[in-house]
Amino acid sequence: xxxxVQAEVMMSFLVSEELSFRIPVELRYESSDPYAxxxxxxxxxxxxxxxxxxxxxxxxxxxxxxxxGDVRVTPVEPDSLGEVLIRLQVGxxxxxxxxxxxxxxxxxxxxxxxxxxxxxxSLADFDAHLDEALDRILAEQxxx
Numbered sequence: 001x002x003x004x005v006q007a008e009v010m011m012s013f014l015v016s017e018e019l020s021f022r023i024p025v026e027l028r029y030e031s032s033d034p035y036a037x038x039x040x041x042x043x044x045x046x047x048x049x050x051x052x053x054x055x056x057x058x059x060x061x062x063x064x065x066x067x068x069g070d071v072r073v074t075p076v077e078p079d080s081l082g083e084v085l086i087r088l089q090v091g092x093x094x095x096x097x098x099x100x101x102x103x104x105x106x107x108x109x110x111x112x113x114x115x116x117x118x119x120x121x122s123l124a125d126f127d128a129h130l131d132e133a134l135d136r137i138l139a140e141q142x143x144x
Contacts (some may be wrong), residue, residue: 001030001039001075003030003031003114004028004030004031004114005027005029005107005110005111005114006026006027006028006029006078007026007027007029007103007106007110008024008025009024009027009099009100009103009104009107010022010023010024010025010099011023011025011041011086011097011098011099012097012099013041013043013095013096013097014096014097014098016140018043019031020098021044023041023042023043025039025042025097025099026038026039026040026042026048027038027039027104027107028040029055029107029110029111029114029115031114031115031132032132033052033133033136033137034044034053034115034120035054035055035056035120036052036053036119036137037052037053037054037055037058037111038050038051038052038081039086041095041097043045049113050140051071051088051140052137053071053097053115053141055108055111055117056083056117057071057073058072058073058104058108059085059117060073060088061073061075061079061084062075062084062104062105062108063075063081064078065089069089070087070089070090071087071088071090072085072087072089073085073086073087074087075101076098076112077109081102081105082100083099083100083101083102084098084099084101084104085097085098086098086099093101100142127131
């Protein structure tokens, strides 16, 4: 059985210090791929762009700077859970998004109710879907 959690969050796409605009971002979590979350960014004039990365990275990044390489999540103010920055990078190109923490925490709470953190590997059908999930992730990366 394939179960999922979805939410839409408005984030600020920070183009520069002087320019930013709000965009809808779809958050998706599927029990068939229990370690990952997917964020689909709907940029004006462009096709939607989906990034998949570890659910735990998003959970940890709400409270402290996390991530290496292509995805980094950092709270705007270390002692406050008000906002978070999500930096996505491919080579020298990068995109920076700012989001309120509350809708992310609400989404992550719903994912935890579907598949509790730390119990991802205990899903009975996880091994059966592993190849499918890896193929999908690789196809998403190849399309991006």
